[in-house]
Amino acid sequence: MDNTAAIGKIVAQAGLLVLLGPLVTGFIQKLKARLQCRQGASLWQPYRDLAKLLRKGTVQSDSASPFFRAIPVLVLAATVTTTVMLPVLWAPAGAARLPMGDAILLLALLALARFLCAIGALDAGGAFGGMGASREMTVGLLVEPAMMMAVFSVAVAGGTTDLVHLAARRGMLPALAWQAPDLLALFAMLVLALAETGRIPVDNPDTHLELTMLHEGMLLEHSGPGLACIVLATHTKQIVILTLVAALFFPLGLAEGSEPLEIALAGGALFAKLFALATFLGLVESSYAKLRFFRVPQFLGLGLVCAFLALALRIL
Amino acid sequence: MSVDLATRLIDVLGGLLLFSTLLILAAGQLFRAIYAVAVQSVFLAIAGAVLGAATGNPDLWIIAGITIVVKAILLPWLLIWVVRRIQIPREIEPVIPINATLGLAAGIVVLAFRLSASLGPVRQAITGNALPVGIALILLGVLVMASRRKALVQMVGLFASDNGIFFTGMAVSQGMPLIIEIGVILDVVLGALVMGILVLRVRSSVDTDIADLEDLRG
Numbered sequence: 001m002d003n004t005a006a007i008g009k010i011v012a013q014a015g016l017l018v019l020l021g022p023l024v025t026g027f028i029q030k031l032k033a034r035l036q037c038r039q040g041a042s043l044w045q046p047y048r049d050l051a052k053l054l055r056k057g058t059v060q061s062d063s064a065s066p067f068f069r070a071i072p073v074l075v076l077a078a079t080v081t082t083t084v085m086l087p088v089l090w091a092p093a094g095a096a097r098l099p100m101g102d103a104i105l106l107l108a109l110l111a112l113a114r115f116l117c118a119i120g121a122l123d124a125g126g127a128f129g130g131m132g133a134s135r136e137m138t139v140g141l142l143v144e145p146a147m148m149m150a151v152f153s154v155a156v157a158g159g160t161t162d163l164v165h166l167a168a169r170r171g172m173l174p175a176l177a178w179q180a181p182d183l184l185a186l187f188a189m190l191v192l193a194l195a196e197t198g199r200i201p202v203d204n205p206d207t208h209l210e211l212t213m214l215h216e217g218m219l220l221e222h223s224g225p226g227l228a229c230i231v232l233a234t235h236t237k238q239i240v241i242l243t244l245v246a247a248l249f250f251p252l253g254l255a256e257g258s259e260p261l262e263i264a265l266a267g268g269a270l271f272a273k274l275f276a277l278a279t280f281l282g283l284v285e286s287s288y289a290k291l292r293f294f295r296v297p298q299f300l301g302l303g304l305v306c307a308f309l310a311l312a313l314r315i316l
Numbered sequence: 317m318s319v320d321l322a323t324r325l326i327d328v329l330g331g332l333l334l335f336s337t338l339l340i341l342a343a344g345q346l347f348r349a350i351y352a353v354a355v356q357s358v359f360l361a362i363a364g365a366v367l368g369a370a371t372g373n374p375d376l377w378i379i380a381g382i383t384i385v386v387k388a389i390l391l392p393w394l395l396i397w398v399v400r401r402i403q404i405p406r407e408i409e410p411v412i413p414i415n416a417t418l419g420l421a422a423g424i425v426v427l428a429f430r431l432s433a434s435l436g437p438v439r440q441a442i443t444g445n446a447l448p449v450g451i452a453l454i455l456l457g458v459l460v461m462a463s464r465r466k467a468l469v470q471m472v473g474l475f476a477s478d479n480g481i482f483f484t485g486m487a488v489s490q491g492m493p494l495i496i497e498i499g500v501i502l503d504v505v506l507g508a509l510v511m512g513i514l515v516l517r518v519r520s521s522v523d524t525d526i527a528d529l530e531d532l533r534g
Contacts, residue, residue: 178324178328179324179327179328179331180327180328180330180331180334180445180449181331182331183328183331183332183335184331184334184335187335295344297415298342298344298414298415299342301342301414301415301418302338302339302342302418304418305338305342305418305419305421305422306335306338308422309334309338309422309425309426312422312425312426312429313331313425313429313445316426316429316430316433
């Protein structure tokens with residue numbers, strides 16, 4: 001295949017993912033509102049929020065260093081870069097694909113974004129920022145190794161850490177080659193996805209109460225276009241995590257060539273998968289209370305043990 | 317049902333059984349642990365039915381039915397009834413922190429898989445990984461019993477352990493004789509009844525908890 005066409009496809013599906021990110025957030029918020037018998041904001045509200053923030057000016061703390069300005073852009077860049085490593089619509093099998101990076105790089109870039117966010121919060125010198133950063137890093141400490149193990153468990157079975165190859169290879173096997181370790185890894189990923197997307201048992205995305213926030217605490221010092229960058233990065237990270245789960249465990253309906261029918265099918269499959277996972281997030285968020293922060297390690301411990309067992313059972 | 321499909325289904329059900337046992341271990345509240353053990357029993361019954369369909373052994377169907385009725389409905393209902401009746405705090409009181417228990421559980425599962433590798437000839441073609449999963453379930457049930465203070469949670473551990481014994485029995489022998497299975501189930505029911513009544517009586521007459529019995533000195 002021509003390299004230009006391949007790059008075009010990769011950029012197109014990455015752009016699609018970034019564009020869809022706010023819609024997933026809007027959908028989850030709408031679902032939550034409906035479950036609480038409210039009308040709720042429109043599905044497009046996250047886009048409007050982003051547009052509003054982009055129009056505003058920036059205010060910055062006096063104690064912040066010049067580096068503070070660059071942080072939102074770096075966070076957004078690190079997060080958006082992960083989208084090119086995922087099979088969204090196309091997953092060409094074999095060598096007809098440019099190596100864009102694998103699951104390890106994807107997780108490392110997400111960790112880099114988390115690190116930059118925390119550094120920014122500490123840099124501005126606000127008390128809440130420091131607290132939010134310390135909490136976020138604590139959660140990260142529990143989530144990241146578990147996520148690595150869950151991904152490796154699937155990668156060991158597939159024989160590659162390249163997500164596109166993995167999805168393409170697995171999508172062809174009968175019944176997706178599901179085994180017991182896959183189940184455990186899926187449960188681990190679902191638990192970890194709640195933490196990684198900042199959803200309710202771990203974090204509350206809707207609140208600015210100082211005692212309950214993790215991720216929001218780090219964003220307090222940002223404003224205007226900078227805040228828009230970080231919020232967009234949060235939306236993107238959420239959809240990246242959901243697509244990662246879909247790519248690892250349900251790699252169905254991915255297009256191989258570029259016939260319109262195939263692409264329509266892949267788009268439908270993508271929407272179905274995102275819809276199912278977003279509904280899961282919304283339902284969990286509506287039916288659980290937020291955990292006290294000191295109980296979070298226990299909740300994530302379940303994910304950690306499941307991920308560890310998924311890897312252990314695969315190797316043993 | 318073909319042998320290949322049955323092996324695959326039993327494998328997946330083994331994963332689900334392990335996961336539900338981890339849920340029992342991770343539960344911070346009494347009711348969650350009880351629901352988790354009910355779910356585990358449902359998975360066990362499905363495994364029995366799958367094996368029954370694969371081997372054509374009608375006894376396994378009967379066992380699956382009894383498991384659903386007794387272990388997934390009757391016993392959890394009894395436990396919930398006792399909890400409502402004695403109105404104890406709903407939190408589980410672990411002897412060691414829950415995270416430490418989860419860590420131990422991971423070690424136990426790995427150990428079970430490692431050890432059963434040396435039992436190669438016992439493993440049967442149709443049940444694949446069921447033997448190590450069964451052993452892990454038994455040991456994890458014992459871990460629940462050892463690491464929780466409340467008598468009711470210890471009963472949940474007993475049920476989990478018993479489910480493990482059933483699963484191991486299925487894995488090794490493709491269904492023990494019906495009379496033995498029924499005997500084992502009766503044993504568990506009787507044990508649950510005795511423990512339930514004991515908890516109720518101890519509670520109503522001296523208003524103390526099982527853990528306090530440890531302080532008794534002869």
